[in-house]
Amino acid sequence: MSPTSNTSELDPDASIPLTSQKTQETIQETPSTQVSNTETNSEADTGSQRLKITASNGLTALKKLVVTEPKKKRVKRDKSFGQGSNEVSGSSVKPIKRTGSHGKLAMLPSLPLDILFEIFGHLSPADILHLSRTTKSFRRVLLNKSAISVWKAAFGNLQEDEAPTPCPEELSLPVWANLLFSPHCHSCSASNIRSIEWTLRMRLCGKCTKAQSIPQKKFKKEVKLDIILLRCLPFQRRVKDGKTNTYCLKSHKEAFIKELDNLVGDRNKFIADRTSEMKARAEHAEVCEAWSDRLAEERESALEDIRDERRYFITERLYELGYAPELKFLDDVHFTKRDLVAPLDYDLEMLTDLEEVRVAKPITERIWNGRVKDKVVDFMEIVKYFREINDRKLLMQRRREEVAKAWPVWLAGQAQRYPPGYFLPTVRDIAEHPILKAQIEKDGEAALSQPDILGVLDTMHDAIEAWRKEKSALLSSLVPEGSRADLIGDLNPAENLEWMERAMAVFNCNKRLEEYPAGPSIVYNPDKPHEEYLTYRQGQPARSYGEPTCMWFPTYLHHPSSRLAYPDWWEARYHVNEFFKVEGMPIEGIEGAPGNEKLRRAKWNCDQLVFDEKASGLVKRILEACGMPVTATVKELDAADPRLVCLKCTHGKKCDGERRVSVLTWRKAVKHALKSHWGSNTSRFERISDSDAQKARELEAAEYRTRHGGDPPKVGDAKTPHLRCLLCRDGRHEPMKPLSFIEMRFHFVRHHRASLKELDDPQPGSLLTTTEVWDKPPTQPILIQMVPKKGRPTTKQ
Known part of the structure; x- marks a missing residue:
């Protein structure tokens, strides 16, 4: 041994x-x-x-x-x-090394059963269920039939709402307690399974549900066995992600079929009893589901109360630490969207998304100082960094807003030097000019006052002239070499801007809206021949709709595609640069076109302008027919107001006082040749006599009275839109179309109340309104036909 x-x-x-x-x-x-x-x-x-x-x-x-x-x-x-x-x-020995020790309650199962049952009778069913799973001894004792009194006493200790209903007759109390209080899968023992399949009377995880269930749609109503199964099997209904799924278990189906095959007695009575049993089970499941939903709501409400108390506690501590501006900034980023200049919501998460804030656990001062404070403060320091950046941008934004407000005021005072239609920078160009940009971006937190801005603008006359010459050179680069000799000649576009006023300077908007970002386009509306509208049709240039959109001076300089643009996505989302917003823009409402509130003023550009060489050549031939030089300006040609006949339509036959032909204005003649003859180089025109031209004007007025039942609009009529406001030129409230006298009064009441008296009784030298229209072509008369005679050129070429 x-x-x-x-x-x-x-x-x-x-x-x-x-x-x-x-x-x-x-x-x-x-x-x-x-x-x-x-x-x-x-x-x-x-x-x-x-x-x-x-x-x-x-x-x-x-x-x-x-x-x-x-x-x-x-x-x-x-x-x-x-x-x-x-x-x-008196002798020395080594200590005894123990490899294990018995618990203090290790001998508890050896106590008499009556003592054990008396102790266990004061516990809850969940406690007894957990106790039965500790040792085999407790399991043998508590799951024995003799322990039924313990389970009954335990269920009797429950409050009214702690169990949905009494235990069903077909279930034992331990099984009922297991279903109610043990959150594990009854198939694979997966933990934390909160949902109970009340009809099936078990808990199943998603994996086991998918593997062991049969959808109800698999049972066919034309098959007799399936009809019986639909009546005699328990079906569970589950709603997930808005979809309802009803299913039963494969084991229930197999057990029922086996029991049905081995049935000896009355088959119909068996099926009827099972059907009534399933009906009672379904009613019992509805009661249990209502209890379960109410319990879940109460639990969630209790957890939410704990979260609210925790958020309130942390927020109060952050206020005490001086993070009030950061908390407001977070609220603006995620909720109000106010006072934001940059899209920071993708860089910052919500305070409630932090693990230390959203956890549903009570918080104390010890917990706050222990591990929560450092992490939350670190997060708030990041928020502070972004808040300071945003505050700086917001300050510069407010300074730009003051510049945008001062610019129309300054222009109104400079109306003599810069008359209506004068080629000037936009308010966006002025706000981003280096001279004013230095004032906007200077250090400090002081705002810019309007007198200071007006003083700076008074020193910018040379800068404005330099800007005009720069844009003139840029615009002249669009003129092809074949037309430069006739249009520009020996002029230097960078020093002389006279070439832009010539009638041969014809431009078009070749805007395609899929080329983002860019401005809107103006197209001719055949239903309203006296007006042109902004269009939002996508995929094709504007000139493919209706008449060509030929533009002469000064219309092409003030065209919306040169001065307006869609806002950036963050500008539209956060309502930034509201002072650059455009109001009153007429927009053609087709195919869900966005509203005019989505347009912003942009820096002047000629990206969408193209020189129309064909139209320029047609104007040259019209000038030849009128006996005017190629250097004639648009203003001179409008003053002559000739009436022309298209010789291509008459097959080259000239006016002889016997042939009935269409009589055109010079602008209509250009658009007619572009539309009907594709701008052919063989198009020629003939100017009719002055007497016939006067007669044509009378026929045009008569045709207007016939169609519209009244005289054509005249400048000076109270209801005729012909006035433009000079106090808000290039400002936010500038009307984007001419206004009648009544409309102008309403405009002054709304935006210039102090100047209303001057509008009614204008003082000498005051410039409040003008009849000049610089961003739209003159209204063209209605096309008429007559028998004209050939006229003579007014001047020699």
Whole structure:
């Protein structure tokens, strides 16, 4: 026999091989251990026995071995000895090393059942359920039929709303408690399964549901067995992501079919009983679902209250730490969208999204100072960084707004120097000019006052002239070489802007809206021949709709595609640059066109302008027919107001006072040749006599009276739109179309109340309104036909 230590311990989880005398372990006396004869004999007797452990006597054998284990003498420790030395009868021994110890309640199952049941009767069903899963002894005791009183007492301890209904008759109390209080999958034992399939009376995870269920749609109503199964099987309805799915379990189907096949009695009665049973189960499931939903709502409400208290606590601490501006900034970023100059919501998460804030746990000062404060403060420092950037941009934005407000005021005071239609920078160009940009971006938090801005603008006359010459050179680069000799000649576009006023300077808008970003386009509306509208038709240039959009001076300089643009997406979302907003723009409402509130003033550009070489050539031939030089301006040609005949339509035959032909204005003649003759180089025109031209004007007025029942609009009539406001030129409230006198009064009441008296009784030298229209071509008369005679050129070429 091999020697062993002075103590022996029994592992309750290990098997005890006691099949032969040779395999027994004995305790051999050693020099350092004194064992009495009684203990030795006891061990010898134990070793000589043959024990057979079975399921029925395992606990008894364990108790016997524990009781017969030799008692250890109590050792008195001497402080003078080193650690690990004990004094027993004046000798030193080594300390006993324990590999394990029994719990204090390890002998609890050995108590009498009546005492155990009395103790367990004060617990809840969930406690008893958990207790039954601790050891096999508790499981045998608590899941025995004799413990039914314990379960009943436990369920009797529940409050009114802690269980949906009493336990169904077909379920035992332990099974009912397991269904109510054990959040695990009944198939794979997955944890944290909150939803209960009340009709199936079990909990299933998503994976097991998918693997073990059969959708209701798989059962066909024309198959007799499926009809029976639909009536006799429990079907669970689940709503997920807005979709309803009804299913049963494969095991229920197989068990029912097997039971139906082995049925001996009345089949119809069996099916009827099962149908009524399923109906009762469905009604019971509805009650349980209502209880479960109410319980979930109460739980969520309680958790939300805890979250609210936690958020309020953290917010109060942040206010105390001086983060009030950052909290307001976060509110603006995620909710109000006010006072924002940049789209920062993609860089900042919400305060409530932080793990330290959104967790549903109560918070105290100790928790706040321990681990929450540092993380939340770090986040607020990041918010502070972005807030300071935004505040700086917001300050510059407000300064630009003051510049935008001062610019129309300055222009109104400079009306003599810069008359209506004068080619000037836009308000966006002025706000971003280096001179004013330096004032806008200067350090400090002081706002710009209007007198200061007006003083700076008074020093910018040379800068404005330099800007005009720069844009003139840029615009002249669009003129092809074949037309430069006639249009520009020896002029230097960078020094002389007279070439832009010539009638041969014809431009078109070749705007395509899919080329974002860019401005809108103006097209001719055949239903309203006296007006042109903004269009939002996509995919084709504007001139493909109706008449060509030929533009002469000064219309092409003030065309919307040169001065207006769609806002950036963040400007539209955050309502930034509202002072550059355009109001009163007539827009053709087709195919869901966006409203005019989505247009902003832009820096002047000629990106969408193209020189119309064909139209320029037609104007040259019209000037030849009128006996005017190629350098004639638009103003001179409008003053002559000739009436022309297209010789291509008459097949080259000239006016002889016998042939009836269409009489055109010079602008209509250009558009007619472009539309009807594709701008052919062979198009020629003939000017009719002055007397016939006067007669043509009278016929045009008569035709207007015939069609519209009144005289043509005249400048000066109270209801005729012919006035433009000079106090808000290039400002936010500038009317984008001519106004009548009545409309102008309403405009002054709304935006210039102080100047209303001057409008009624204008003072000498005051310039409030003008009849000049610089951004739209003159209204063209209605086309008429007559028998004209050939006229003579007014001047020699």
